[in-house]
Amino acid sequence: MKSIVRFAAATTLMAGISLAAMAASLAPAAAAPRGGTLVYGRYADSLFLDPVLNDANVDIWILSNLYDTLLLPTDDGKDVQPGLATAWSLSPDGKAVTLTLREGAKFSDGSPITADDVKWSLDRARDPKNGIWSFLVASVGSVDIKDPKTVVLNLKNPDPAIIHALTVFNTAILPEKVFEAQPGATDADKAKAFGEHPVGSGAFMLQSWSHGSEMTLVKNPYYWRMGDDGKPLPYLDGIKFEVIPDDATRILKVQSGELDASEFVPFSRVEELKADDKLNMELFPSTKVTYGNLNVRPKLKNGSDNPLSSEKVRLALNYAADKDAIIAIVTHGVGTPMSSFMSAATPLHVGQGTWFPVDVDKAKELMKEAGFEKGFSFSCLVIAGNVDEIGIATALQQMWAPIGVTLNIEQVDNATLESRYRDGDFSMRLGYWTDDIADPNEITSYFAYSPTIESQHSGWKNEEADKLFEQSQQELDPKKRADEYARIQELYKSGPIIALYEAPYPVVLKKDVKGFLQIPLGNNIFSGTYIQK
Numbered sequence: 001m002k003s004i005v006r007f008a009a010a011t012t013l014m015a016g017i018s019l020a021a022m023a024a025s026l027a028p029a030a031a032a033p034r035g036g037t038l039v040y041g042r043y044a045d046s047l048f049l050d051p052v053l054n055d056a057n058v059d060i061w062i063l064s065n066l067y068d069t070l071l072l073p074t075d076d077g078k079d080v081q082p083g084l085a086t087a088w089s090l091s092p093d094g095k096a097v098t099l100t101l102r103e104g105a106k107f108s109d110g111s112p113i114t115a116d117d118v119k120w121s122l123d124r125a126r127d128p129k130n131g132i133w134s135f136l137v138a139s140v141g142s143v144d145i146k147d148p149k150t151v152v153l154n155l156k157n158p159d160p161a162i163i164h165a166l167t168v169f170n171t172a173i174l175p176e177k178v179f180e181a182q183p184g185a186t187d188a189d190k191a192k193a194f195g196e197h198p199v200g201s202g203a204f205m206l207q208s209w210s211h212g213s214e215m216t217l218v219k220n221p222y223y224w225r226m227g228d229d230g231k232p233l234p235y236l237d238g239i240k241f242e243v244i245p246d247d248a249t250r251i252l253k254v255q256s257g258e259l260d261a262s263e264f265v266p267f268s269r270v271e272e273l274k275a276d277d278k279l280n281m282e283l284f285p286s287t288k289v290t291y292g293n294l295n296v297r298p299k300l301k302n303g304s305d306n307p308l309s310s311e312k313v314r315l316a317l318n319y320a321a322d323k324d325a326i327i328a329i330v331t332h333g334v335g336t337p338m339s340s341f342m343s344a345a346t347p348l349h350v351g352q353g354t355w356f357p358v359d360v361d362k363a364k365e366l367m368k369e370a371g372f373e374k375g376f377s378f379s380c381l382v383i384a385g386n387v388d389e390i391g392i393a394t395a396l397q398q399m400w401a402p403i404g405v406t407l408n409i410e411q412v413d414n415a416t417l418e419s420r421y422r423d424g425d426f427s428m429r430l431g432y433w434t435d436d437i438a439d440p441n442e443i444t445s446y447f448a449y450s451p452t453i454e455s456q457h458s459g460w461k462n463e464e465a466d467k468l469f470e471q472s473q474q475e476l477d478p479k480k481r482a483d484e485y486a487r488i489q490e491l492y493k494s495g496p497i498i499a500l501y502e503a504p505y506p507v508v509l510k511k512d513v514k515g516f517l518q519i520p521l522g523n524n525i526f527s528g529t530y531i532q533k
Helices: 002-015 018-024 057-066 115-126 176-180 187-196 246-253 267-274 311-320 323-330 359-371 388-404 414-422 441-448 453-457 463-472 480-496
Strands: 038-040 071-073 080-082 085-090 096-101 140-147 150-155 202-208 214-219 237-245 278-284 290-296 374-385 406-411 427-432 496-500 503-508
Touching: 038 246, 057 202, 057 214, 080 085, 096 115, 115 140, 115 150, 115 176, 150 406, 176 187, 202 496, 246 267, 246 388, 246 503, 267 278, 267 388, 267 503, 311 359, 311 388, 311 480, 323 388, 323 496, 359 388, 374 388, 374 414, 388 406, 388 427, 406 414, 427 441, 441 453, 441 463, 441 480, 463 480
Parallel strands: 038 237, 374 406, 374 427
Antiparallel strands: 071 080, 085 096, 096 150, 140 150, 202 214, 214 237, 278 503, 290 427, 290 496
């Protein structure tokens, strides 16, 4: 109970921050010029622009530009600030959150954002039938409209993460009437149609989308946040996202001026781009972890036996993988070894140094104990043209050879990779994860809690981990909650993962591009971006 009282006080204090102060914190020192369209290179296209039913970063990192939430993450990703709600408070018993809605806020079609839209959006987000993120607001028992500007969340139980959950994309506020008017009999049908022509209240709105090729956003004329000149953001007229999977081509286009900026710069190019006086090579702090995601089901999709179902085999692969060498080869020293399945920046993370220090002899012994002394072979899916993924897989290929494991590298496009991953048609894929909330519950639900898409589609299930996670969702004693997450991290050591490294977000921008921000939770923030003239 004490922790709830302190948290309520902290968030109430945050609610007192004025809009002018918040705008000033986002603003550049001098007046920013307005206008222009930023051309941004992406490694892969978005798939589905509905904030509730999606589950991929290619969507999530774009959604915050189209939709707003009641609260927003701070720039350091650790706290909350006003969004479509200007004030919020937690009741003394921790079982009700009262939110004051922003006066005059509108959707991008010009219609007002009402308390009914807020209630409908949150009810949809917490419906367990709707996607994998509903657990973030599962504590909400009902959403009541106290008056047109006040909404109350009545909680089934005190929830240590509920305030931060209101900053996450799946709690974005959508226009109920527009969504419900979409064709289709089910929520999923309507979401599919709505996602092609979304209406939100973010800084931008979708103008056009050629799937697999490009997407253009234009400024939302009704956006509420103000710039340093006292006029509504954004500064840009629009953003054009060009999908260019090949890393080298994306960078070449930035160097030639065809692109204004590009994401996912290979670490091997960072030093070179830092030395280019026409560019800004940014390494934004992150909660990103890079890992191998293993299918641990006893049988693979083709019916064959799966050696990766053995805990000892998985431990052997981890001990045989030299993370420091991979960091040196792939990130050129930029990364640090993972010491848990969650990043060191994630609250309640436990661990120091390398989770699995390299020990080839121990790995060989584990392989022998597992009955695979002579080794075996399996495949790893990587995105074609992705220099970092190919480099990691190649390094693992060489590191696992001494213990008798042959790793076949299978290059596929992102859509194929995602499809096979979701179907469980893989042995291993290289993946990365970024927290969307300043709490360990999201990554733990996705990685370790089996009811959520079978622990990253891996098929891993641990009853103790499942039970501990469920307890942690309601645990108000900070020490008990920390102990629960510490135990889950220990259990996951033999889970479906090759733990590799943590690393920042590498983004390269032309010198005249200012004000772009990628926060540690991954969101690409273009609302304060401008092109210096």
